[in-house]
Amino acid sequence: MASAIPVECQMPGEDYDFQDVTELFVEAGKEIKPDSIVFMHNFSLHEAMSALEIGEPRLDSGLIVQEQVRPPFDPLMLLLPEEVCWVLDRALAYETEFHAGNFLAHTVHTLLYVHHLHDIDPETISPSKLQHDDHDRPIELVTVVLRAAVQGLLKCCDMAWRELAKGAAYDAEDWQSDKCDVLLLEGMPVPFAISQLDDAIGWLFHAVEIPASWRAALRARLQLRKSLLQVMSTEPTKDRIEFQRLVFAAKEHLAMVKASPTIECGDDSPAALAFDPYIGRRLQTATPIRVIPAPSFEQTCETVSRLLDGLQEVGLLETVSDLSTWQIMGDLRMWLPEPPAQAAYIRSLTQTTFYDGFLVLSKYPFEWMVNRVFYETIGVRYDWIRANIINRWTGEEDPPLQKIERSISKLITPHFRALWYNPPRRRRHFMKALLEWHGLYDTLVQITDDLELEDLPRNHILAQLPIIALLWRLPIVREVVLSGFQLELYAPEERAFAYWYAARVIEEHLEYLDKVLPVVQNESPVYHEMVYQTHFLTALQTLCSASSLISMPLISFDWDRTRPNFFRRYKWAFRAEYDAYESPVICPPELHEFIRICGEILSEDDPVLTDYVELARSLLQGLVDANDTGAWAGLWASDRNQLVQNLISVCDNLSNLPKTSDEMAQFDAKSLKWDPAVHPWFPSLNTDSTA
Incomplete structure (x- = not known):
């Protein structure tokens, strides 16, 4: 402590005849080596770890060492x-x-x-x-x-x-x-x-x-x-x-x-x-x-x-009234490694610009937002849906239309604000919101059951009302799963299931798009966006399937240990609150199904993984060649195209995978590298190790 006291400082307590005992401690500590501890009776490791260093700068901000002594500051000093x-x-x-x-x-x-x-x-x-x-x-x-x-x-x-x-x-x-x-x-x-x-x-x-x-x-x-x-x-x-x-x-x-x-x-x-x-x-x-x-x-x-x-x-963004454009923009800023993450001030300003606590974009009420959600999802305004539900209602009580409106109002505004949360909080919000989205789906199922639909075609939009909730919920499930790779949450043995489950969710999403697409008006922005989503999601599903297969060698196949880890990782899908709804959850994570699939794959010849990769690349390249960026990208069409180009780069890298069963048997899955800076979801292959 003596070396830390400035020379010009006086010893404290001079007026009280205090004595300087610094030399006494220096003499007593001569035989103690640096970083060593003198143990006493009842002085265990616990006491040693609990001890605080006297003068530790992080704990004692009052300590001023000689190097930190500064002359008095003169605010009026002249400057060049x-x-x-x-x-x-x-x-x-x-x-x-x-x-x-x-x-x-x-x-x-x-x-x-x-x-x-x-x-x-x-x-x-x-x-x-x-x-x-x-x-x-x-x-x-x-x-x-x-x-x-x-x-x-x-x-x-x-x-x-x-x-x-x-x-x-x-x-x-x-x-x-x-x-x-x-x-x-x-x-x-x-x-x-x-x-x-x-x-x-x-x-x-x-x-x-x-x-x-x-x-x-x-x-x-x-x-x-x-x-x-x-x-x-x-x-x-x-x-x-x-x-x-x-x-x-x-x-x-x-x-x-x-x-x-x-x-x-x-x-x-x-x-x-x-x-x-x-x-x-x-x-x-x-x-x-x-x-x-x-x-x-x-x-x-x-x-x-x-x-x-x-x-x-x-x-x-403030000039854009299309919710889908806000969705695309929020996703792109999360999925593209460049530009870097925005400052909290920008993310906060974006959220308050979208919703100031009273109006959407400072001019639209909730009624407008509900209509916009239905139109951009299935091409029909909610007002039309509401009128037809009332005309065709056969239930004993009034249709729960207000429940639908409240659910959408409660879900949509936080959803768009969450697009500009930091990545971990964004993921947590989506996991919690999945329960509410399932509640909206359950309500729409009950309404559909009480509608007179016998005189309408089977694929009429009124018969497919529950799909509206699923077309929002399934992409959120996909984002929750894939964001785990971006946040580096998965252990090596968890990656194969995550990719397999993401592929299943995307497959389910594609099936519902196929059901709704025939009833959407051709040449409308909704139709154009659905066609784009069909091509993009098919390529994404194929890449997820390929990534699941190449990650399977990393699985321990100790299912007794895997099950507890699985339920901890996907606890958001098994909340007890789901039991309060009559409708079963669509496409939940199922470990037993994955175990069955793994058994089938292991009992058969290894699939040619490069076929999956080539199919995904051809679909993505088709979007680039057609200059197709969907209907709602708007001013961010180039960013959406960059997302596709990044996936094409993933395909080009994974095209170096083994092409035969014998080569695959010798392939070391540890040569795969998951780096969010390269791509947020998919691995890259070290080509030097496979040469």
Whole structure:
């Protein structure tokens, strides 16, 4: 502990005749080797593991070692223009780290000007301190330019905090809400912060003593901050054109910032004192101090660019009233490895843009959403379905139409919001929602049983009402199963069943599409999308079947051990609440059926796996050649095409699988590699090991 006490510090208790016992402990510990423990009577391993190191930085944030001693911070210290640019860039870098889910105390609050805004306010500073003869370092760079930028930074963090606090993103899971009792200028109106930035930009136009290149660099950073604040304070559903204009303006200013990178400031620069990574010692927080290195200038610009791309995407989605497009978009952002996962702020803003708590897209009531669900699923509006149910009802009581409407309202809005949850929470939501979807299916079955349908064709849409719920539920089951690969949840011996079950679910889905397709109006968007889904899902099912077969050598075939693991993994499908419904669950996971299939495969010759892969590739290539991306992809048609191209790449890689039974017998399934960065669902084959 003696080496950790600064030389200039006085020994505590000098006024009370305390004695320094440091040397006593040093002498007593000479014979103890590093990392060793002195055991005493009744001092077991439990006590050793429970002991806390005195001065452990993670537990004792008050410990200040010599290397962390810093000179007092002077908020009015004069800075060169390039040093101010460096401070602004580093502050922006830490802001991106806050959006990445880190604490404010470890990121934005490390900028000491955040805590000294009052000290650099020109209206409160004495005139004598404002008078300086250093023309290279005008004090206005601090009191006008830097102050306005810090205010804009804090106000942007305030806007982000307000959005994230709405509950669409989860505190401590997606982001950290602890402000550490530091104000984010919550009481400052956004227009005032913007006016301060305008004043700073105007001052730079007339600051002829500053080199033109650095004036342009500073203006670009202030304009970027201004546009970020403007776009974050504009609701896309209420001012669509202005929101999109501001996003494009921010992109232009970011390009100007990229074109004028700053010079890295060394430790001897006064600007280096503007950041204190250990500021948490002086804040009201219980969070252990964590030093987060600031991203590089290039990394920061790339992160801000992705943030603006996400904002632009929100603005585009807001113009779309097709639920299927929202579904496709949410799935693509999960299924495509690029671009990277969006920040919690973007995901939260997307959710609140879709549903603000009262209206869908801030203009549509639930009645519109129910009609839209039925139309985009089977090509018929709910109003028509409702009228025909009433006319053909034969039950003793009134038809449970309100129950249907409540179920859909309860299911659909959370479903679309869940598309922008983080991946684990999204999967958990879908697993829980499957029970409610089955309840809707059961209600539709009961309604169909009490309808007079004898004078209608067998494939009439009224006779197939339960399929509506299944066309939503089965894709969710498929997503739950396949997302387990993306989240790397499955042990090697679990993969074969997961692929086999996914193939069964897709097969069931295809059967219901075949039943509904003949009654959907030709050339309608619904018909076009169903045809696309038929081709795409057939290819996906084939790939799942092939992946199940090549994963079977990884199974232990110890069924007594497999059964408990199976019921733990698929417990969402065996909830006791399912017993309350009369209708059986469609396509539940069945281990006994999988065991039977495995026995049949083992007793026969190995199938030619490359045939499965070639079939899947031909179907996918057909979609690419026909430039078919379905009816609802819209502005994201290229992303949907990229999804297909990625699956074609999987097929090309797996085409190197053994082609004969003898070759398959010698094939080592451990050469398969499951890497979500390569593909979220399917393995890649190490071609070197199969050569």
